[in-house]
Amino acid sequence: MPRNALLTQDELDFIQNMQHNPQLNLRDSSSSLTVNGGAQIRDLLTRLAAHDHVTIQAQFDNQQLTFPLQLVEDEFNAVHLRLGVPSIFEDGPMIRPWRLALETPVALENIRGIPGALWVHEVSFKGVLVEIRGRFKPPKTFALWFSPSGYERIALRGTLQRETARGLFAYRISQSNVDETERLRHFILHQHRLAHPHVHA
Structure with missing residues (x-):
């Protein structure tokens, strides 16, 4: 290569490989x-x-x-x-956020990643339905981490709304951080794609 070349041959090869890599060119x-x-x-x-x-x-x-x-x-x-990222709703007697029913309940964790007594059975972008394990009263509020398998954990802040007929507790989610809200919406969207592949095809 001439002495005044801006790029080395290795740098040129790298750029050409990137241009021809189909995975990198996907939108x-x-x-x-x-x-x-x-x-x-x-x-x-x-x-x-x-x-x-x-x-x-x-x-x-x-x-x-x-x-x-x-x-x-x-x-x-x-x-x-x-x-x-979309908000997903389901029709019925009243329109409500689409709830993802987890195959296996997921324990909410503290900041150190230690699971607690609240176990998530269903989650939407507006709330969670939890089971209280052990002899604990449901807290009026919580600030814990939701760590579904294979996903980065998501900070959740919940306020108790009611107890259901099944003995579970409904909490309204109020996120203080926009990034956490987006991560929760991405998680729910990904799960919605798996549950309804014909819609996202």
């Missing part, structure tokens, strides 16, 4: 959004998303997926519309 189809219909519609959606909460709603069978539209800025300072 995240779940978050990409192309708006066909002209600049006026795209501009309107962009202005609305910048100043207000805009969602796209999909309905199938007895469920609704509500996707927030978000404005994101890329590395070139260009602004794009992106679909956020």
